[in-house]
Amino acid sequence: MKPSKKLYLGTNTKMYQTIADTSAYLSRLKELTCDISPQLLELFVLPSFTALEAAAKVAKNSIIRIGAQNMCWADEGPFTGEISPVMLREVGAELVMIGHSERRQLFRESDEDAARKISKALEQNFTALLCIGETRQEKEDGRSDEVLRSQLQRALGTGAPILRGRLRIAYEPVWAIGADGIAADEHYANERHRTIKGTLKELFGEAAGYEIPVLYGGSVTPEHTDRLMRMPEIDGLFIGRSAWDAERFNRIIRSALQLFYERGEKEDFNYDCR
Ligand code: PGA
Numbered sequence: 441m442k443p444s445k446k447l448y449l450g451t452n453t454k455m456y457q458t459i460a461d462t463s464a465y466l467s468r469l470k471e472l473t474c475d476i477s478p479q480l481l482e483l484f485v486l487p488s489f490t491a492l493e494a495a496a497k498v499a500k501n502s503i504i505r506i507g508a509q510n511m512c513w514a515d516e517g518p519f520t521g522e523i524s525p526v527m528l529r530e531v532g533a534e535l536v537m538i539g540h541s542e543r544r545q546l547f548r549e550s551d552e553d554a555a556r557k558i559s560k561a562l563e564q565n566f567t568a569l570l571c572i573g574e575t576r577q578e579k580e581d582g583r584s585d586e587v588l589r590s591q592l593q594r595a596l597g598t599g600a601p602i603l604r605g606r607l608r609i610a611y612e613p614v615w616a617i618g619a620d621g622i623a624a625d626e627h628y629a630n631e632r633h634r635t636i637k638g639t640l641k642e643l644f645g646e647a648a649g650y651e652i653p654v655l656y657g658g659s660v661t662p663e664h665t666d667r668l669m670r671m672p673e674i675d676g677l678f679i680g681r682s683a684w685d686a687e688r689f690n691r692i693i694r695s696a697l698q699l700f701y702e703r704g705e706k707e708d709f710n711y712d713c714r
Pocket of ligand 1: 681
């Protein structure tokens with residue numbers, strides 16, 4: 441029998457939400473999700489650096505895991521303006537996101553930066569969420585799979601195998617993200633997830649494609665959730681704007697749980713999603 445899988449849902453609040461906003465948002469999300477077991481769902485929120493400490497306090501005794509949106513690849517040193525993993529741990533972060541497309545596009549972060557950060561996340565016992573995705577031009581040139589394979593090989597090629605249980609991948613096509621983005625068609629997304637899982641198997645062995653969750657991100661809305669979550673290769677969703685209101689996020693959570701259940705991923709699933 442296949443071991444039961446979990447559903448993975450998370451949000452990155454980008455450079456929005458003050459400490460007060462984050463605390464109010466998280467206490468509502470905590471109330472709304474208090475009936476959900478962490479065996480069914482990994483739910484995570486990545487607020488701004490300044491809100492991390494307050495966020496970790498509010499999220500205590502809930503299923504919500506708190507993480508950072510970026511991290512330096514060194515523990516300390518003459519790196520003005522950077523945030524150390526040791527400092528993130530000190531304020532209660534458990535996860536760290538690496539290589540978001542806005543970091544890559546606007547701040548020129550490379551796959552090599554991602555590789556160094558992934559190794560450091562591993563060493564510091566974080567769960568790491570690696571973001572990858574092709575640009576519109578790369579898609580139009582028919583190079584999407586090649587780009588995804590290369591991003592994974594370069595970021596994970598060294599030293600990541602032991603991170604396996606603590607690694608999540610977010611597939612976020614650059615053209616799908618943000619107010620100007622268009623969510624990917626679910627069949628297109630499913631095919632890219634298949635490529636990603638195939639590459640993970642090549643890198644880490646057969647079981648890895650099953651064990652490492654791959655989340656889809658880019659203009660996910662409550663309306664779009666059902667179509668995405670029917671796809672067998674999509675293990676969860678990574679959401680921006682549609683998750684920044686706790687009630688709206690909860691709608692996504694409930695319908696994603698229901699669809700995940702209907703897919704039969706969770707044999708011992710006995711949660712009532714009404
Ligand atoms: P979006 O953001 O859902 O608002 O498109 C996704 C992301 O940037 O991860």
